[in-house]
Amino acid sequence: MILLGWRQMILLHGDAFKKQLKQKNQRISTLWRYIHQRTSGRLLDPEMRTFLEENTEIISSGNLTPEIKLRLLTPRCRFWYDRAALWPYREPYWAIYWPGGQGLARYLLDNPKVVRKKKVLDLGSGCGATAIAAVMSGAAEVVANDIDPVAGAAVMLNCELNNLSPFPVLTENLIGTETENWDLIVLGDMFYSEELADGLHQWLKKYAHNHGTRVLIGDPGRPHFVCHKIQRQLHKISEYPLTKSTEQENNGSTSTVVWHYQP
Known part of the structure; x- marks a missing residue:
């Protein structure tokens, strides 16, 4: 068995x-x-x-x-x-270190100018890797958001592992709200249902239009992402081949892509 x-x-x-x-x-x-x-x-x-x-x-x-x-x-x-x-x-x-988050974190580490001196929100932060990469790359302020408070505890431990001071972790659902003016919003592996994809699309578009917020999305090609109308507003900026272990653990996905959302 x-x-x-x-x-x-x-x-x-x-x-x-x-x-x-x-x-x-x-x-x-x-x-x-x-x-x-x-x-x-x-x-x-x-x-x-x-x-x-x-x-x-x-x-x-x-x-x-x-x-x-x-x-x-x-x-x-x-x-x-x-x-x-x-x-x-x-x-x-x-x-779990999901592939979309891996791609985003890799991109920020390789391109620190994207976050240097910027105010960054990591939406659906999970283990906090993308937020940690933003801190390592010189972001002025980083806030992680995950509705699971246990994730918030894990992020604090992961900050300790990487010799970083803990950054704020918000556990309320921010989608649909307008809390602060972010220079950059990053999110990975969030498009796992049609309803959530629709909500994210509208919320991110509002932030981009109202505040000029830059939005980066990491995803390995999930169905609710590649088939969603948000694809018409995306520009591919980087693609990374996944490691063999990540590939095996994600139904054979071979790469992950970082997208710039431009509504």
């Missing part, structure tokens, strides 16, 4: 897999609210730190940015093969 990791289960059976997560009991819901309160600030809760350190592995190879160390979920980690009902929190999207 072939054992599938949680990533493959989501890719193959996304709707059914997510339905399992909604069936968690009240105890988990209460714990979730507690974690949200304790990790949304700048101080990391000791219990959350212990959980992340015990259930992730420090990785600095097998991806496009060996300069950046990250705590990720790997086949050697406890929860890699567990079904969703056994997880203490939501599905750990933050614990």
Whole structure:
């Protein structure tokens, strides 16, 4: 029998897999609210730190940015093969270095002038690699955003791994809001449903028109991205071949592309 990791289960059976997560009991819901309160600030809760350190592995190879160390979920980690009902929190999207994020981080490291002295928002930050790359490349201000507060805790640990001071991590849903004037918005691997793609398109267009915000998108060619009308407003600025391990873990995608969104 072939054992599938949680990533493959989501890719193959996304709707059914997510339905399992909604069936968690009240105890988990209460714990979730507690974690949200304790990790949304700048101080990391000791219990959350212990959980992340015990259930992730420090990785600095097998991806496009060996300069950046990250705590990720790997086949050697406890929860890699567990079904969703056994997880203490939501599905750990933050614990995977997705190809779109890899491409964005690589691009910022190779082209520091894109972010130098700029105010940058990393939307759907996940493990925080793109935000970390922006800091390393000289951004004046970096804010990460991910609606999963556990991702915020992981980002803080990843900052420590790379000898960086933690930057703010916002855990509210920013799509549809207009919070600040960003010089640059970066987002990777966000187009995984038609509804989300539509919302992102309208929100990013508003920011670009109202504030002159530059938008960079990283994606390996997911269906909801390549088939969306946003394609008419995209200009390819870089493409990177994926490492063999990333290729195998993402249904055979061979490359990832960084796009400049120009509505």
